[in-house]
Amino acid sequence: MSLKILLLEDDMLFNETLQDFLEEEGFVVTCFLDPYSVLDATYEERYDLYLFDVNLPYESGFELLKKLRESGDMTPTIFLTSRDDSASLQEGFALGGDDYMKKPIDLDELLCRIGALLRRQSRQSRMVLGEYLLDRLEKRLYGKENTPLEITQKAVELLILLVEAQGEVLSAEVIKSHLWAAGQQASDGALRVYITQLKKYFPKQIENIRGIGYKWVL
Numbered sequence: 001m002s003l004k005i006l007l008l009e010d011d012m013l014f015n016e017t018l019q020d021f022l023e024e025e026g027f028v029v030t031c032f033l034d035p036y037s038v039l040d041a042t043y044e045e046r047y048d049l050y051l052f053d054v055n056l057p058y059e060s061g062f063e064l065l066k067k068l069r070e071s072g073d074m075t076p077t078i079f080l081t082s083r084d085d086s087a088s089l090q091e092g093f094a095l096g097g098d099d100y101m102k103k104p105i106d107l108d109e110l111l112c113r114i115g116a117l118l119r120r121q122s123r124q125s126r127m128v129l130g131e132y133l134l135d136r137l138e139k140r141l142y143g144k145e146n147t148p149l150e151i152t153q154k155a156v157e158l159l160i161l162l163v164e165a166q167g168e169v170l171s172a173e174v175i176k177s178h179l180w181a182a183g184q185q186a187s188d189g190a191l192r193v194y195i196t197q198l199k200k201y202f203p204k205q206i207e208n209i210r211g212i213g214y215k216w217v218l
Helices: 012-024 035-044 061-070 086-094 107-125 153-164 172-179 188-201
Strands: 004-008 028-032 049-053 077-081 099-102 126-129 132-135 140-142 206-209 213-216
Touching: 004 012, 004 035, 012 028, 012 107, 028 035, 035 061, 049 061, 049 107, 061 077, 061 086, 077 086, 077 107, 086 099, 099 107, 132 153, 140 153, 153 172, 153 188, 153 213, 172 188, 172 213, 188 206
Parallel strands: 004 028, 004 049, 049 077, 077 099
Antiparallel strands: 126 132, 132 140, 206 213
16 A cells, blocks of 8 residues: 655645655655645545645744644654754754755655654554554554455544544544545445444444444443
């Protein structure tokens, strides 16, 4: 499964250069030129990595990441910036940035840093759920001997939502808003299919709260 990167860079030429390079390396890249569009996109879609310029129109990449972190979005983030002072470096890390690259960007170095960050994130994203292993970064569920289970990606995304809610009941509307991007047809029937898939592996952990939604039983 291709990993999804959200790229925020207001220099259109550099934006296109990064997109072309990263897509050639097998990533799925969604590009933006301003931070306000990014906020909307992160509510509609889950990404594996953010690449943020710092000096942007309207607000800085630092201010944008601060909002995302305060909302609970912990997606790994690399800042790309022309700033080279230590105060900016410290600010970026203090706000929850994971790495920091100074422009002009060496593309091969960027690829190495992305790989290292995603590998580190993958190790941290793995959760043991009974006899199963959930990888929240890869969005895959594994059984015995690390064998990938036959389960749809959306069912795994639903499992991640339920587990991360830590016992809180999630309404069907909230779940659908996370599983389907804006413009996609969200279906109660499809949601029930994904719940059925998960109950095959977690019959006691997934509880249907009639008329409201679903919860993960701790």
